[in-house]
Amino acid sequence: MAEFTASVYQNEFLPDGGTDVNAIITVTCSGAGTAGQTGGGAAGEIIIVDTSGSMGPETMQAARSAAQAALAEIVDGTWFAVISGSDHAELAYPPVASGPGLARMDATSRAQASEAIGRFTGAGGTAISTWLDLAGTVFASVPEVTQRHAILLTDGENRERPGALDAAIARATGYFQCDCRGAGTDWVVEEVRRISQALLGTVDIIPEPAQMQAQFQEMMRASMARGVSDVQLRVWAPQGAQILFVRQVAPSVEDLTDRRVEVNPLTGGYPTGAWADESRDYHVGVRVAAKAIGQEQLAARVQLAIGADVVAQGLVKATWSGNSELTARIDQQVAHYTGQTELAAMIQEGLAAKASGDTATATTKLGRAVQLAAETGNDEATSKLRKVVDIDDEKEGTVRLKAAVAKADEMALDTASTKTTRIKK
């Protein structure tokens, strides 16, 4: 039985007249079990592979092997399907035209699916909205599947009328989760990140075909370890208070603020998808009415709920104090993740400015990113930044844009921008 715990890191002391409360809530899940095996409904997995004409022979071969390797990670008994995507989507496995579009995984179905994947060849364009829509239809064909997850591989830019992809993302949001990977450097990070963020998944670049198989195995293994599905983060704030933001800040930065659904007038629910044995950190900002010095009140209850059951709760408090030694302190965790959130924004904004030719803005933003990465100890970000800028002074954040940058390095920096490191204890 999965167990959740929540711990709160904050400085609860506010100065006279202070209103804004910041807290980091670390939620840890243990005993998650295996997807679809814990009595909370069956699990379904769909592997979506780009089979457009842009997929070169070497990439196509790598994609086939990777998809087959992913099949091997799907636990027997799990419902699954394979979709090939180009300017339209096709259900490659199971080979049915109507009825349930998912098959039960066993030795036979695994072999048949593997054979179907082996027949993939590249042809046609890229219309990712049709891939997402077919995945949704296939999941819906087996109602007992309640934990739905897909992995999506593409190698190129989406070629559809504007809005088509966003509409499909909206239809899939809250229905299935999707991890996305981009092969090579001809795909658009911002576009694919829109999919993965909305569908509570990850995004990454696979620059070399040889790395594809390992990535697919890892993604599928991670998904199968998520034994707890449909976990909701809930934030209660007192009457008259304002929730400024709700963000996941580890293992990656995801702004959840606008994903609020009302649980009751004082409580908002935010989807967090399925959980494995893992730890995630959330940053919550609440604005409350100031009270008199010495008064204490609750600024937020942060809860994890599975269905209607609250399984963990952390309390965010506010105490007004006249002692400036208490009120001036910024909690280490809050400071760390505030920096990491800004780091993600600086990298994305800096790269966007660079792409549009605004060298000055790009230099400033990436310089600030270098500074923040150093301050918060995010070595991965620092090493990825080093491939895009020459660093003159890490502390001051003075950098020069490199004259020649490998596209893959820039994309790797972009996709990794939201990944955060935990505080060094």
Next chain:
Amino acid sequence: MSETPSPTTTCPSCGAAAPTGAKFCESCGTPLGGDAGPVAAAPAATEASPIDDLGSGPISAPTHRNLAAPAADAGPRPCLVCQGTVGADGYCETCGAKAPTERDHFRGTPAPWVAGVCDRGIVHHRNEDAMALLASDAPGERAVLVVLDGVSNSIDSDVASLAGAKAALEALRAPFPRGMGTPASRSSAVTQALGAAAAAANAAVVSVTDPASTNPASATFVVVVVEQGLLAYANIGDSRAYWLPDGGPAVQLTVDDSAAQQQMEAGVPREVAETSPQAHAITKWLGRDAPDIAPRTGQLEVAGPGWLLVCSDGLWNYASEPEALAAQVAAAGTAVPLDLALALIAFANAQGGRDNITAAVARIEPAATVPDPGQNASEPALDHQEESDG
């Protein structure tokens, strides 16, 4: 408490187990230490029943036993700020206000004409004030208002003050004896009863004090008994009683046992004496190391309507002069005793709440309720009143 052999005790309110010696239930906040053990052991409580038997004078003994401490079966009470539901985590589910424990904030309304509030204030971390109230249903007939202020630099004074307040209340549960029927003998009987109440409170304070304590619990003491038009009062230390007649002039009934009072008697103006560094040093107190537990006593016959106020220094620190307190009562603008007590607590907290605050009030309307003392004809009417209210 140290002689209790069992390793755990059970909360009488919610049934949760608590370690022996715990002062409050971890689950629901119900006071444990100050309640069950010590008060039952206090000598005054066991002596109460023979006195009750003698209380067959013209004034019927109160049949309601509404003590100031809240009923144990009340369940989690609503939020004190917004009346919302208080969650299991101890915070209001609507406004988020932290719900104080029962010991940190409690209220009593033994009858519609008497109420009191005992509050931790803002600066102190626990409430060492205590209060105990009783009142007849019939307005003005009989009430007892007890306030003790535990000395904050002594150990366990919060437990001791509550035990002392309850013991004093028990000692005064029965009406005053009439003496030989002459005013002089009645007056001396009243004085004796007040002295016995102080002794009972002291015994309760001492009984909950760890014999090995090097800093034994100590507390101030003030009590006012209302019987028809009579206000009989006694005090030790610097908790006070005021009589605030409608239309004035307001008077401070009690005289402090404090360094400030000594200075004032030597001619130092009140505002100077009460703000001097030693102002709050008391010269008499209850407790194992008490030098003298004979209270100062006094009696006042009141003819017109007004408010009786019994309070700790957490209130009068912010309005010491009788007229200043009368002004706060007027500013509260309410005829409801509980609302008035709450307003006085709110006033002190708004001024900084630097100490625990207790304010107990009784609305006195003598003209309406004083019966002819020579006639027993009022008895049926009183009985009828009790029945209709019960």
